[in-house]
Amino acid sequence: MRKYIISTLAFIVLVGGGYTLMGFLASQKSSPPERPKPEIVNYVRAIEFKPTDIESEVEAFGRISSSQMLNLTVEVGGRLLAGSNPFKEGQRFAKGQLLVKIHDTEQRLTLQARKSTFLNLLASILPDLKIDFTESYPSWQAYFDSIDLEKDLPDLPQSRSSKEKTFLATKNILGEFYNIKSAEENLKKYNIYAPYNGSITTVNVEVGSIVNAGTSVGSIIRTDRLELELPVEVKDVKHLDVGKMVEIVSNTDQSKSWTGEVVRISDIIDPTTQSISVFISINNPRRGEIYDGLYLKAKIGGKLIKNAMSIPRNILRNKNEVFIVEGDVLKTKNVNIEKISGDNAIVTGLEEGDLLVIDAPTNASNNMKVEIAEQGVLEDLPARSEL
DSSP states (O other), rough: HHHHHHHHHHHHHHHHHHHHHHHHHHSSOOOOOOOOOOOOEEEEEEEEEEOEEEEOEEEEEEEESSSOOEEOSSSSSSEEEESSSSSOOOOOOOOTTTEEEOHHHHHHHHHHHHHHHHHHHHHHHHHHHHHHHHTTTTHHHHHHHHOTTTOOOOOOOOSSSSSHHHHHHHHHHHHHHHHHHHHHHHHHEEEOOOOEEEEEEEOOOOOOEETTOOOEEEEEEEESEEEEEEEEHHHHHOOOOTTEEEEOOOOOTTTTTEEEEEEHHHHHHEEETTEEEEEEESSSSSSTOOTTTTTEEEEEEOOOEEEEEEEEEGGGGGGEEEEEEEETTEEEEEOOEEEEEEEEEEEEEETTTTTTEOOTTTOOOOBBBEEEEEOTTTTSSSOOOOO
């Protein structure tokens, strides 16, 4: 028993001594030096903000239409007859040409009969004028001789006194004269002449039909003065003014171009497109190149934006913030967005020389330490790359 106890105590002493020795030896071993963590460098590309005066150009597509469209409505009734050219859709005409007429033979003969009666009335008073109004007689005789039944009556000679005017009134000269002038004006309504160079767009009544007063027989448009109607976004309208020059180009053939001028800006918003119509008058449109209904592209010179710069639109944060580099850290700064056009934005509000970041890390934040990898003007920097 005693021998067993001594063996157990010896075993415990031996194990404890071994652990003690191991701890001592481990404490004598030096720890390996820690490697320093690599420093992460955030690179950015930046450009200097160089403000200039920029014309805020507005681009839009629109449809050509005639500056003048007219419905042809007859004021008298009768049989519809053709004018100088066939009364057909698409028919071109020149200013002053007879477009269409109403048969007027009966009305013309009636008017000539009234003129004949008027001549007879004048002939009956000439002897009295020669005796009582000697000074006026030569004028009335010359007037009588100048009357042509195929032409409109010339104006009456001027009365020299109230007595002469009374005499003419009692002889019904004045009343009959104005009745004939009224009939002459009414006869003109039987012929419809072209008010401008144009084309017939619609025909509602065929030649030979009987029409009543107030009937719309067709419609015409002016082809030598065209307008381009542009739907412009509300935010861009503030940059435009009446009188601004416009460059117009064809969608299909870039070699075809024209110049125009802003003539009207609507103050009504189209509820379907939420845009405002801007009307462009085209200067000297060449025949055969522009047609009513054609779609064209227009570039309108807008107002001048002072102390501004055009920057890539995708660098804007929170709608109106950008990153600039101050020292070696990023700072956010508010800008004034004057106009957005495609991929670019015209902004103001920065100081000249500010380093505007155009390419930043995805985790960029305010006060982040950065290094500028590339710096220069926007046009000289290469395309965006992963930094």
